[in-house]
Amino acid sequence: MFLQTLVTGLSMGGIYSLMAVGYSLIFSILSFSNFAHGAVIMLSAYIGLALATKAHLGFGLVVTGSVVGAGVLSVLNEKFAYAALRRRRAPSLYLMISAMGCSMFLENMVYATIGSRFYPFPAFFGRQIVTVGGSSLSLLDLFAFIVSIGAIVALHLFITRTKMGIAIRAGVDDMTMCSLMGVNTDRLISLVFFLAGAFAGIAGIFLGIRYFVYPTMGWVTNKAYIAAVIGGLGSLPGAMVGGLILGVLETLISTYVSSVLRDVFSFTVLVALLIYLPNGLMGAETEEKV
Amino acid sequence: MDYILNIVLLACINMIAVAGLAIFTGFTGLFSLGHAAFVGIGAYTSGVLTYHWNLPFIWAISAGMAAAGASSLIIGIPTLRAKLRSDYFAIAILGFGEALRVSLENLPWTNGARGLSLDELSGPVWVIGALVICLFLTHNLLISRFGSLFAAVREDPVAAEMAGINLFRTRLLSLVVSAALCGVSGALLAHRLAFIQPVMFTLTQSTQLLASVIAGGMGSISGPMIVAFIFSLLPEALRGLNMWRLPAYGLLLVLIMTYRPQGIMGYQELTDIFRKARKRFK
Numbered sequence: 200m201f202l203q204t205l206v207t208g209l210s211m212g213g214i215y216s217l218m219a220v221g222y223s224l225i226f227s228i229l230s231f232s233n234f235a236h237g238a239v240i241m242l243s244a245y246i247g248l249a250l251a252t253k254a255h256l257g258f259g260l261v262v263t264g265s266v267v268g269a270g271v272l273s274v275l276n277e278k279f280a281y282a283a284l285r286r287r288r289a290p291s292l293y294l295m296i297s298a299m300g301c302s303m304f305l306e307n308m309v310y311a312t313i314g315s316r317f318y319p320f321p322a323f324f325g326r327q328i329v330t331v332g333g334s335s336l337s338l339l340d341l342f343a344f345i346v347s348i349g350a351i352v353a354l355h356l357f358i359t360r361t362k363m364g365i366a367i368r369a370g371v372d373d374m375t376m377c378s379l380m381g382v383n384t385d386r387l388i389s390l391v392f393f394l395a396g397a398f399a400g401i402a403g404i405f406l407g408i409r410y411f412v413y414p415t416m417g418w419v420t421n422k423a424y425i426a427a428v429i430g431g432l433g434s435l436p437g438a439m440v441g442g443l444i445l446g447v448l449e450t451l452i453s454t455y456v457s458s459v460l461r462d463v464f465s466f467t468v469l470v471a472l473l474i475y476l477p478n479g480l481m482g483a484e485t486e487e488k489v
Numbered sequence: 490m491d492y493i494l495n496i497v498l499l500a501c502i503n504m505i506a507v508a509g510l511a512i513f514t515g516f517t518g519l520f521s522l523g524h525a526a527f528v529g530i531g532a533y534t535s536g537v538l539t540y541h542w543n544l545p546f547i548w549a550i551s552a553g554m555a556a557a558g559a560s561s562l563i564i565g566i567p568t569l570r571a572k573l574r575s576d577y578f579a580i581a582i583l584g585f586g587e588a589l590r591v592s593l594e595n596l597p598w599t600n601g602a603r604g605l606s607l608d609e610l611s612g613p614v615w616v617i618g619a620l621v622i623c624l625f626l627t628h629n630l631l632i633s634r635f636g637s638l639f640a641a642v643r644e645d646p647v648a649a650e651m652a653g654i655n656l657f658r659t660r661l662l663s664l665v666v667s668a669a670l671c672g673v674s675g676a677l678l679a680h681r682l683a684f685i686q687p688v689m690f691t692l693t694q695s696t697q698l699l700a701s702v703i704a705g706g707m708g709s710i711s712g713p714m715i716v717a718f719i720f721s722l723l724p725e726a727l728r729g730l731n732m733w734r735l736p737a738y739g740l741l742l743v744l745i746m747t748y749r750p751q752g753i754m755g756y757q758e759l760t761d762i763f764r765k766a767r768k769r770f771k
Contacts, residue, residue: 232576283747292520293746295576296703299522300742303696307735418692421587424580459595466584470564473581474571 203336204454205447210340212446213347214409217402218423219430219438220351221273221395227371227433228391231291232424234298235276237417238305239396243269243403244412245309251321258323266400273396274389276301285388302417309414317411343405350401351439354394358435367391371433422449425469431479440480498613500721501620502677507701507717508627508710509670514699515707516631517663518643520575522695523564523582526589527557527668529690531675536605536685537598546610550619550676557672558665565664570657586695593687604686611680619677623670627710630666639663640708693735700738704745705752712754 218240225233247265250256256264280297327338358364369377370387378384406416426445430437445465453461472479510524531553538544538552564585568578594602630636638659641649650656679685701720705713724734745752754762 232580280743280747284750289746289750292518292575293750295520295579296699297743297746299696299699300739300746302739303700304736304739304743307732307739311732311736421580421583425584428577428580459591463588463591466581466588469584470567470581473577474567 202331204450206336206340206344208447208450209443210343210347210446211450212426212443213344214402214405214442215422215426215446216351216439216442217347217398217405218420219426219442220354220435221398221402222420222423223427223430223433223435223438224391224395224398226427228367228374228388229281229285229291229294231294232298233395234295235280235301235305236395236399236423237420238302239269239273239276239417240399240403240406240420241309241412241414241417242272242305243396243400244407244416245313247400247404247407248318248320248412251323252318262401262404265404266397269400269403270393270396273392273399277388277392282385306414306417313414315414317413319411320408323408339408343409346401346405348439350398351435354398355435363390422465425465427479428469428472429479431481434479434481437479437481494613496722496725498611498616498681499678500718501616502611502674502681503701503721504714504717505620505623505677506671506674506698507705507713508623509667509674510698511667511702511705511710511713512627512631512639512670513663513667514702515705515709515713516636516639516643517660518575518707519660519664520579520699521582522579522692522699523584523586524667524671524698525690525692525694526582526586527561527671528675528678528694528698529586529589529593529687530560530668531557531672532679532685532690533593533599533605533675534672535676536607536679539610539680540605540607541598546615546680549680550673553676553679554669554672557675558669561664561668562661565661569660569664572656583692583695586690586692590687590691593690599687602687604684605679607680607683607685609680609683611677616677616681619673623673624710624714627670631710635659635662643708697738700742703752704741706754706756707752708756709752709754709758711759712752712757715759716753 218236222233222236225231225236243265246268247261250261250264280301281294284294284297323339328335329338329341330336358367366377366382366387367390369380369382370384370391374384377387406419410416422445423442426442427438428441429444430439430441445468448468449461449465452464456464506524506528509527510521513519513521513524534556535549535553538549539546544552564582568581593599599605631639638649638654641652641654642656642659646656649659675690697720701717702713704720705711705716720738727734749755
């Protein structure tokens with residue numbers, strides 16, 4: 200029973216990590232909370248759903264399509280809603296309001312056009328079960344966990360080992376200096392948004408398969424913000440660890456205490472952390488603490 | 490005629506909550522995604538009091554106002570003392586709102602998600618009277634020393650602190666006043682609609698309040714008032730386009746931030762504009 204709960208928690212945590220990584224990437228480069236991230240996740244789930252049910256594609260192609268689709272959406276989102284503000288060096292509050300507006304726009308566009316129905320994903324994994332040491336683990340859970348961790352490790356390698364990755368890290372450190380050194384910052388930011396969108400795409404597919412696809416499914420990104428804060432905003436390993444910790448804690452709470460208290464618990468953790476450990480487990484010292 | 494009166498009264502109730510948020514976001518410069526929770530606390534406190542104990546309406550409103558103000562301390566004291574970045578604060582207060590909704594759905598005397606049926610007590614006199622009193626008090630607060638403190642904290646927290654302003658106390662005061670106004674609005678709303686439900690006070694409502702404040706203009710009360718009034722009337726005028734109202738609000742927020750971040754009346758009031766116009770004609 201405990202092992203089963205742990206694996207469910209880890210797989211939920213893996214999905215939280217994927218969302219937290221995207222959120223953290225954008226935060227680290229533009230230092231604002233991208234509230235539209237949840238809407239991108241929701242749209243990616245709809246893209247995946249359309250590919251799976253209308254085009255009858257296999258799982259691999261569905262994931263690829265939704266990753267690319269979400270990446271492009273995320274870049275477009277930046278171009279339309281943030282680029283002008285960013286060039287004007289507007290305060291991060293403005294970017295945040297604009298993000299909120301985007302999320303409202305996208306979510307309610309889906310309501311108005313597709314409708315508020317809950318769509319189930321076709322059963323890619325069925326109810327297949329792996330038995331380990333006497334407890335039965337769902338294949339989907341194991342798979343979600345492994346894919347999430349794999350994707351985050353790949354991103355880490357990309358950021359630490361490639362030239363583009365170095366550019367991203369330089370941009371995180373000092374955007375002005377980076378552009379003086381001849382890096383095209385517009386392209387750099389588009390790249391970051393594409394990466395964040397791609398991770399949102401994977402997260403959207405797994406969320407859709409686990410639960411349903413519906414217009415407000417993106418609200419679960421609130422948990423990703425919490426995960427990112429637990430790990431320390433702007434730190435990728437931190438986002439992963441934070442996501443896993445949150446996923447496991449939440450599953451333990453809803454299994455052994457009460458499922459109603461789960462969300463109350465997460466937000467209490469958030470507030471407590473922000474007060475006692477505002478830099479999270481692995482975050483760098485934040486200068487702006489206003 | 491009853492129909493129009495009803496809409497105007499709902500618009501007035503909405504304006505009270507928007508005035509509250511305008512103090513906090515527009516004048517003190519903190520971003521809140523959870524003010525609908527304070528409206529909810531006001532609505533439920535007053536609703537439970539009139540439903541279970543038949544308290545006179547004026548006491549129910551006062552209790553709703555007090556409860557909303559007091560509950561803002563629960564979230565305000567820890568988060569504002571820690572001097573969180575504005576987006577951390579927004580997320581923390583969002584969490585507060587969600588936690589509140591879950592609690593309302595599970596408390597014994599709120600009737601859960603099914604909602605609470607109340608008497609229709611807030612007539613035109615109550616609503617318009619409350620709006621006038623609230624606006625009068627807000628205006629006086631904002632032209633007082635506290636109004637200047639709020640603006641100083643908004644413009645430059647570091648400089649304000651250097652000048653000896655206690656950031657924590659100033660922000661907390663602003664939060665409590667704004668929550669109390671939202672509480673009044675909630676109490677009136679509950680007894681206007683004669684029915685309340687936890688889902689009436691979620692993120693969507695918080696964003697609508699925020700959209701009115703931002704579109705109306707930071708640092709202005711009359712701007713958000715005008716926008717709140719228009720936002721409450723428009724969906725009635727455009728019944729058939731109701732589905733497109735929220736996407737339009739979203740788009741409006743993005744466009745305002747891109748082209749006119751100060752909102753329609755940024756940092757000025759209707760009276761300022763009249764004064765300027767008069768000068769020009771002289």
